[in-house]
Amino acid sequence: MTTTVSTAPVRKSKLRRSLTSPTTARIxxxxxxIGVWYLIYYTIDSRIxxxxxxxxxxxxxxxxxxxxxxxxxVASNLYEQFAVSLLRLSVGFIVAMVVGTVLGLAMGLSxxxxxxxxxxxxxxxxxxxxxxxxxLSIAFGFGNxxxxxTVILAGIPFVIINVREGVRNTPKELIxxxxxxxxxxxxxxxxxxxxxxxxxxxxAIRYAYSIGWKGLVIxxxxxxxxxxxxxxxxxxxxxxxxxxxxxxxxxxxxxxxLEKLVFDPLARRAFKWRPQLDAFQLAEGDFGxxxxxxxxxxxxxxxxxxxxxxxxxxxxxx
Amino acid sequence: xxxxxxxxxxxxxxxxxxxxxxxxxVNMSVQGHVxxxxxxxxxxxxxxxxxxxxxIETPSSGTVTITxxxxxxxxxxxxxxxxxxxxxxxxxxxxFVQKDKSEASKERCQRYLEMVQLGxxxxxxxxxxxxxxxxxxxxxxxxxxxxxxxFMDEPFSHLDAITARSLRRELHAMWRHTKKTVLFVTHxxxxxxxxxNRILVFAKGGQLKDDLQVDLPFPxxxxxxxxxxxxxxxxxxxxxxxxxAS
Numbered sequence: 001m002t003t004t005v006s007t008a009p010v011r012k013s014k015l016r017r018s019l020t021s022p023t024t025a026r027i028x029x030x031x032x033x034i035g036v037w038y039l040i041y042y043t044i045d046s047r048i049x050x051x052x053x054x055x056x057x058x059x060x061x062x063x064x065x066x067x068x069x070x071x072x073x074v075a076s077n078l079y080e081q082f083a084v085s086l087l088r089l090s091v092g093f094i095v096a097m098v099v100g101t102v103l104g105l106a107m108g109l110s111x112x113x114x115x116x117x118x119x120x121x122x123x124x125x126x127x128x129x130x131x132x133x134x135x136l137s138i139a140f141g142f143g144n145x146x147x148x149x150t151v152i153l154a155g156i157p158f159v160i161i162n163v164r165e166g167v168r169n170t171p172k173e174l175i176x177x178x179x180x181x182x183x184x185x186x187x188x189x190x191x192x193x194x195x196x197x198x199x200x201x202x203x204a205i206r207y208a209y210s211i212g213w214k215g216l217v218i219x220x221x222x223x224x225x226x227x228x229x230x231x232x233x234x235x236x237x238x239x240x241x242x243x244x245x246x247x248x249x250x251x252x253x254x255x256x257x258l259e260k261l262v263f264d265p266l267a268r269r270a271f272k273w274r275p276q277l278d279a280f281q282l283a284e285g286d287f288g289x290x291x292x293x294x295x296x297x298x299x300x301x302x303x304x305x306x307x308x309x310x311x312x313x314x315x316x317x318x
Numbered sequence: 319x320x321x322x323x324x325x326x327x328x329x330x331x332x333x334x335x336x337x338x339x340x341x342x343x344v345n346m347s348v349q350g351h352v353x354x355x356x357x358x359x360x361x362x363x364x365x366x367x368x369x370x371x372x373x374i375e376t377p378s379s380g381t382v383t384i385t386x387x388x389x390x391x392x393x394x395x396x397x398x399x400x401x402x403x404x405x406x407x408x409x410x411x412x413x414f415v416q417k418d419k420s421e422a423s424k425e426r427c428q429r430y431l432e433m434v435q436l437g438x439x440x441x442x443x444x445x446x447x448x449x450x451x452x453x454x455x456x457x458x459x460x461x462x463x464x465x466x467x468x469f470m471d472e473p474f475s476h477l478d479a480i481t482a483r484s485l486r487r488e489l490h491a492m493w494r495h496t497k498k499t500v501l502f503v504t505h506x507x508x509x510x511x512x513x514x515n516r517i518l519v520f521a522k523g524g525q526l527k528d529d530l531q532v533d534l535p536f537p538x539x540x541x542x543x544x545x546x547x548x549x550x551x552x553x554x555x556x557x558x559x560x561x562x563a564s
Contacts, residue, residue, distance in 0.1 A: 177401040180372040180393065181415040181463065191414060195405040273405040273443040 050242035058246045078231075078250070085228040088144055089209075089216050092151025096208045099152075100159025101201075107160065108167025117160075125157035129215035130222075137223020147219040147227065154215030158207035166200030198270050206263065213251065320386045320466040320499040322348040322371065327380035329366055329524070340366040341524035344380070348516075351497040353490075355510035358520030358527075359561065364503045366524070368395075368469050371501065386466035394465030394498075396473045400452035402444040408455050409440035412462050430458040433492060450481035457489060467499045474509070483540075486513065490537060507556075511549045512540045519559065527559045 018024060034052055041049050050058075062078045107114040107121075132153050136146035170193055178188045220229025228247060235243025329341040340363040348354050356364045369375040371382055372393050384391040402411045412427035413419060431437050434454040444452050453473060460468055473489075474482040490513055493500055504510050510517050511532055519528040530552060538545050 173397075173399065173401055174403060176369075176374045177395070177397060178415070180374050180395040180469075181459075182373075182392075183415060187414075191406070192403065195403070198405075274445060 048241055050245065054242045055246050055249065058242045059249060062246065062250075081226060081228055081231045082250070082254075084226045085147075085216060085220065088147045088220075088227065089151055089212055092148045092216070093155065093208055093212050095148075096152045096155040096159055096212065097205065100156045100204065100208070101163050103156075104160040104163025104204075105167060108164040114164070121157050121160050124153060125161075127153070129154045129211075129218050132215065133219035133222045136219065140223075142223055142225050146223040147216055147229075150215045150219035150223075151212040155208035155212040158211060159204040162200045162204035162207065163197070166197040169196070169200070171196050202263075202267055202270065209258075210255070213255065217251070319350050320384070320391050321350075322346075322467060322499065322501065323381075323383045323385075324367075324371075325381045327367075327370070327382060328378045329363070329370060329375070330378050339524055341370075341377075344524070344526050346518060346526060346529070348499060348501065350499060352516055353493055353500045353502065353514045354516045354518060355514035356501065356503045356518045356520060357505065357507060357510050359522055360505060362520040362522050363524030364520055365471055367520075368471050368501065368503055372469050384467055391466035392463060394460035394463055394468045396453075396456050396460045396468065396470040398472045398475060400444070400449075400456040402452055402455055402459075404444050407441050407443055408436065408447070411444065411455060412459050415459055415463055417463075426464070427458075427462045430462040431455075433461070434458045434488060450477050450485065453477060453485060454488075457485070457492075461492060461496065461498075464496075465498065467501065468493075470500065470502045472504055475505070487537070489513075494536060507552050508540055508549050511545055511552055512538050517552060519555070519561070521559065521561055527561070528555060530555065 037052055041051055065077050065079075103117060107117055129150060132150045133146065136149050140146045140149070174192050174196070175188060178192055216227075217229035217232065220227035221233045224230045228251065232244055232247045235241075235247065324344055324346045327341055327344040328339075330337055330339045332338055344367065356367065358364050366375065370377050371384065372395050384393065386392070402408075403414060406414060408431065409424075409427060412431065413423065416423040416427070428437065428440065431440055434457055436451060436454055436458065439447065439451065439455075444455065447455070453476065456473065460470075474485055477485065486509065502510070502513060514532060517528075517530040517532060518526060519530065521527045532548055532552075534544055534548060540546075
């Protein structure tokens, strides 16, 4: 009996293929956003909701420092506000990274240390940044302390958890390999342990930075008289939606620039041994870590398989 | 001449109800330029034995000595998975296990990479190589430290049959050429018969059941009648020893 299988492929036209490609999809996205924006603009009360042009014009005036002509009540400019916020973010971020890494290492290495801190880390993780911002501005007033501490407290649990998981996921198979070849311990630490921690460390950096930003804005809205968050609140109080949206876009642009100009190149350098890594994985902080490379758990899995197939199961010629 | 001596070796894991005996009272000795296979079903302790010999695990009781002309012997290890550092190039993986980074070490590493036909892949990362190539790097790494004894733990069980066959042939040529003492763990009787002078048979529970000699000239062709007959004899031995559940 013969079976005929139709081999004629379903051909997509070249045009259709290029229209549905991921690159097109990515380019298409901003246009869809602007379309939806106009749709909302024409549906709701347009005295409140700004058009994209209005927002862009506002942002341009802020960048060129010409908005003072129209809004003379604004005391300081974009660059001063941004500098204040960036400084607070940087200090908070660095403290969160350093303290979080130390705690994460200790918790990953010692079960007792982990038991001591575990519930506290979870509690801090569960606490909304808003509550930190409110509480800390009551405690410390309207200075730098409350925003910086909010950045630290918002970001630190993610650093701790990521570093701890990194330590727990150290590739035992590779360490055993190094030991069986009598490689000295300091060489094992440098060339096996630290590189295996890198994906987790990068994930920690991204979390601490992005969650820190969010915490900072909230803290500045409630507990500050300068900074980007405060400026957003200023435009909110002035009932100018283009100001609120414009400043939010400044944030997004800065975050994207940092991502593309700092984090991506750093990650590409640290992970050049994974050539198959694509931009999406980089953006997600997902480096596939070590498991896909096939040295965590692999032998356990194989043992299980052998249990089933028995001794001759994987014989090469039988 | 390298010598491996195992006396009254006992290894168990866990305590109380979870206690598992991995090796029970094992005595064996291996000397000189021999290729010894250790076969048995999974759970017979063969990997544990290799881990103890290479110092990754410590025995519960008993002694293990590995000497080369009355000094401590240098062991090399080939694992089931290649166990390469994915963030270092092939060449750097070999250099990682060298005692120094001298030119002589580099030349030696390059020589062994060429021996496994990867002379031009030194600057590649393991992730860019196929599974068979990675395992070749693992073999080159073990040979590159010019060890006195070589431990191998089912190094070909991951690979497809054709790649495994060609690697077996390469490995055996390297063994004949370098005259090392090899201890080779496998669950594959055909592989053991093809490669070894001696086959140690382990049973579940970690008892050494038998010590078989395979007196056929090398290199052996697995398709050869004499090799097939030897394999059948070994399998029959398994039945006699009651290793195969009915």
